[in-house]
Amino acid sequence: MSKVYVDQTSFRLTCxxxxxxxxxxxxxxxxCKPSGSTGQWTAGVSGSTAGILYVDGSTSVKFDEAGKWxxxxxxxxxxxxxxxxxxxxxxxxxxxE
Numbered sequence: 001m002s003k004v005y006v007d008q009t010s011f012r013l014t015c016x017x018x019x020x021x022x023x024x025x026x027x028x029x030x031x032c033k034p035s036g037s038t039g040q041w042t043a044g045v046s047g048s049t050a051g052i053l054y055v056d057g058s059t060s061v062k063f064d065e066a067g068k069w070x071x072x073x074x075x076x077x078x079x080x081x082x083x084x085x086x087x088x089x090x091x092x093x094x095x096x097e
Contacts, residue, residue: 026076034067
């Protein structure tokens with residue numbers, strides 16, 4: 001992902017969970033903000049056998065704090081199996097930085 005700014009709504013974030021996600025009932029990108037609060041966005045699947053998830057920026061999917069965000073993919077299957085992806089970090093900038 002290239003440089004992203006606070007409240008930017010035009011971006012695509014992709015991540016990998018490392019397992020085939022065919023049949024997953026929950027697909028998410030989870031995050032930890034610089035302030036320490038956590039959450040998740042519902043993710044789409046762009047490569048089910050490769051475990052590639054994505055979220056597109058929108059009014060409800062945006063970074064609302066500047067600083068270092070931790071991000072990772074997460075899937076759950078109907079039989080309660082789950083798989084988190086590897087955590088990555090993205091610095092989010094204030095407009096004009």
